Amino acid sequence: MKIKYPNPSIKNEKIQAVKTHGMLFENALNTTNEFYRIHNKAIIYKKPTPIQVVKVDYPARSKARIIEAYYKTPSTTDYNGIYKGKYIDFEAKETISKSFSFTHIFPHQIEHLLNIKKHGGIAFVIIYYKKFNQVVIIDIDEFNQEYVEANCDGAKKSIEYERALEIGKAVKNGYTPPFDYLKVVDEMYF
Amino acid sequence: MKIKYPNPSIKNEKIQAVKTHGMLFENALNTTNEFYRIHNKAIIYKKPTPIQVVKVDYPARSKARIIEAYYKTPSTTDYNGIYKGKYIDFEAKETISKSFSFTHIFPHQIEHLLNIKKHGGIAFVIIYYKKFNQVVIIDIDEFNQEYVEANCDGAKKSIEYERALEIGKAVKNGYTPPFDYLKVVDEMYF
Numbered sequence: 001m002k003i004k005y006p007n008p009s010i011k012n013e014k015i016q017a018v019k020t021h022g023m024l025f026e027n028a029l030n031t032t033n034e035f036y037r038i039h040n041k042a043i044i045y046k047k048p049t050p051i052q053v054v055k056v057d058y059p060a061r062s063k064a065r066i067i068e069a070y071y072k073t074p075s076t077t078d079y080n081g082i083y084k085g086k087y088i089d090f091e092a093k094e095t096i097s098k099s100f101s102f103t104h105i106f107p108h109q110i111e112h113l114l115n116i117k118k119h120g121g122i123a124f125v126i127i128y129y130k131k132f133n134q135v136v137i138i139d140i141d142e143f144n145q146e147y148v149e150a151n152c153d154g155a156k157k158s159i160e161y162e163r164a165l166e167i168g169k170a171v172k173n174g175y176t177p178p179f180d181y182l183k184v185v186d187e188m189y190f
Numbered sequence: 191m192k193i194k195y196p197n198p199s200i201k202n203e204k205i206q207a208v209k210t211h212g213m214l215f216e217n218a219l220n221t222t223n224e225f226y227r228i229h230n231k232a233i234i235y236k237k238p239t240p241i242q243v244v245k246v247d248y249p250a251r252s253k254a255r256i257i258e259a260y261y262k263t264p265s266t267t268d269y270n271g272i273y274k275g276k277y278i279d280f281e282a283k284e285t286i287s288k289s290f291s292f293t294h295i296f297p298h299q300i301e302h303l304l305n306i307k308k309h310g311g312i313a314f315v316i317i318y319y320k321k322f323n324q325v326v327i328i329d330i331d332e333f334n335q336e337y338v339e340a341n342c343d344g345a346k347k348s349i350e351y352e353r354a355l356e357i358g359k360a361v362k363n364g365y366t367p368p369f370d371y372l373k374v375v376d377e378m379y380f
Contacts, residue, residue: 085310120275
């Protein structure tokens with residue numbers, strides 16, 4: 001299946017803006033993953049942000065200092081690892097609006113997640129709807145169906161919060177860990 | 191099992207040196223992984239090098255430019271992904287000497303790989319012995335046994351090429367792909 005996706009044409013500045021907004025959610029996810037690792041439940045890490053290094057300075061007696069570099073488009077997704085012996089892979093997104101716009105995800109990231117699922121892995125998008133203080137997990141097949149429909153129907157270019165709850169599953173907020181999303185993964189995939 | 195590993199005390203400059211040496215092997219591995227992805231055999235990627243961004247400049251009308259950043263110690267390993275439905279994780283190393291020195295791998299990377307195996311994943315170290323133009327895969331349990339012994343025996347702080355061939359498995363060199371390491375993974379884990 002090869003679909004011609006709409007070009008999100010996200011500029012680098014825009015990605016950075018999204019990153020900054022997503023910081024708290026990202027931290028909460030990282031804390032959650034650390035909790036899972038400590039309790040030997042899963043080994044899931046956030047991948048480093050890909051950066052193209054152009055110039056490096058080596059000041060005497062101190063460590064290498066990068067003095068020119070640029071953010072690169074990620075090849076894959078934010079998070080991956082192993083859970084209950086299975087490969088798990090997901091993209092984490094945060095939105096301040098009532099609706100998650102498809103401009104905030106790259107077509108090749110969706111393709112990557114679809115591929116992971118075909119290879120027998122667990123693949124989804126996890127979205128934090130900040131306005132509702134609610135995290136929702138949407139399996140990549142469901143997510144992609146919305147995406148393909150949005151591509152056909154010019155009016156619809158996002159996933160409304162209510163729709164997300166219909167096609168996905170809500171994650172309960174907690175303290176330790178902040179978002180126990182593996183509980184929902186259990187319900188969805190095991 | 192908690193082992194007190196010797197501190198490799200690798201300085202950042204040293205890591206960079208290793209990186210530069212390892213570039214050709216890294217490229218060959220990346221080409222191999224691309225080949226696997228195109229042929230839908232496995233989805234394995236190299237993780238981006240972790241970089242701590244300190245200062246970013248936003249010149250008008252152009253993209254964000256990082257003007258101060260530093261290389262960080264990687265939390266995990268170089269490569270991970272999915273193969274035949276299984277999670278696969280490995281660290282890739284190149285040595286110009288006859289022996290692979292343990293100072294070129296971080297103790298926490300070994301711990302990470304041991305953990306992956308405990309969780310049901312495939313975990314190994316893949317070493318390119320440049321002098322012999324030979325790539326060898328060593329399962330993490332075997333690798334760790336050598337490591338622990340080296341920690342007890344002050345004289346032995348590396349894995350000689352001949353020893354690597356004993357405890358690991360050689361990967362045939364080729365053209366497309368350059369190193370068909372999944373053939374050896376099949377023999378070792380399936």
